[in-house]
Amino acid sequence: MTLAYIYYRFRGLNMAQGILAGLRPAVIAMIASAGISLLIMALYGQRTLPNDLASLDLIAAIIFVIGIIVLRKWKPNPLWLWQVRDLQESSCIHLYKRGGAVMKYTIKAGVLYKNESQLALVRIKSALLGPQRKILSIAGELLLTADARYLDESKASSGDVRNREYLLTDNENQLVGSARPGYVDGDDPNVVGWPICRMPRVDHANIVVNGEEYLLTMHNSQNYSLINAHNSEVLRIMHKGIAGGWAVEDICGFVPEIICGIFIFCRYIEQENEFLIV
Incomplete structure (x- = not known):
């Protein structure tokens, strides 16, 4: 609340505008870094890029591409797309077959x-x-x-x-x-x-x-x-x-x-x- 009040009170000052303009690239970089880390985790199952970039999870990559297309074209609630990942995990479990009980x-x-x-x-x-x-x-x-x-x-x-x-x-x-x-x-x-x-x-x-x-x-x-x-x-x-x-x-x-x-x-x-x- 205090920060919101300060921003509302002094948002018209050139100094405040300069501070916000300086923070904007850093905030964008932090968000982009988090997004890239999540993407690497989804595609490779680890937090850093592996030596073999071709060893990605193809199912996860396909879901990612389809998700981007769906979000751009139909703009649904992203929570529905999260459910797709659950369905993929469940499918993997049910497709897992072995002999014996x-x-x-x-x-x-x-x-x-x-x-x-x-x-x-x-x-x-x-x-x-x-x-x-x-x-x-x-x-x-x-x-x-x-x-x-x-x-x-x-x-x-x-x-x-x-x-x-x-x-x-x-x-x-x-x-x-x-x-x-x-x-x-x-x-x-x-x-x-x-x-x-x-x-x-x-x-x-x-x-x-x-x-x-x-x-x-x-x-x-x-x-x-x-x-x-x-x-x-x-x-x-x-x-x-x-x-x-x-x-x-x-x-x-x-x-x-x-x-x-x-x-x-x-x-x-x-x-x-x-x-x-x-």
Whole structure:
């Protein structure tokens, strides 16, 4: 209100007009920067342009072009176009086919629900600070604890994700699962060197759960898949768009707390592309 009054009171002064004229390019640049960042995230699933510009999400690109045409020609409410993205996500879920029985779950607000009955199974509790997450039963019993650690504390400031390991332990502190994150192909610092203006992108982690090896892949910040040693997809986690929450499809028969542990590993991978886990 104060700024509005000042503007209304002094808007006719040459000094005020000069200040506003000087701010206008900066405001436009900030809006344009945010728009470009959102476009890159939509097309490539990351916040920076990848080395391979051809590796974009074709469905997202088509939806973007159609959306621009529709907005320019018919000028509908943009909220309707947001629903199109949800339909695309839902279509991807329904088109996802695998052999065997598929268990479907939903993760929302840190709680894992069984889809058929909407029964709450387990929940995730975050620590106030740091990466630690506790997986609890609905009654509050501690089932598993997820955390991230440095393999070599002396190299903690290097920013190299290969020096980090994600851990999943039970209530007796026995190791249940672990994961080692890795860089995307074509962005490995050992091959192409360290980028000057950004961190290399992380898109996968090699996981061991109950002695079984898997590959957890982040296709973008909203879609993950788990591949077993036989190169079969056994778990998929997909964001549900504007509706919120995550859709989970499991063919391997993981217990609910393990599914939550893998989901936490997914979030760790995403955070590697934002800032260091501290």
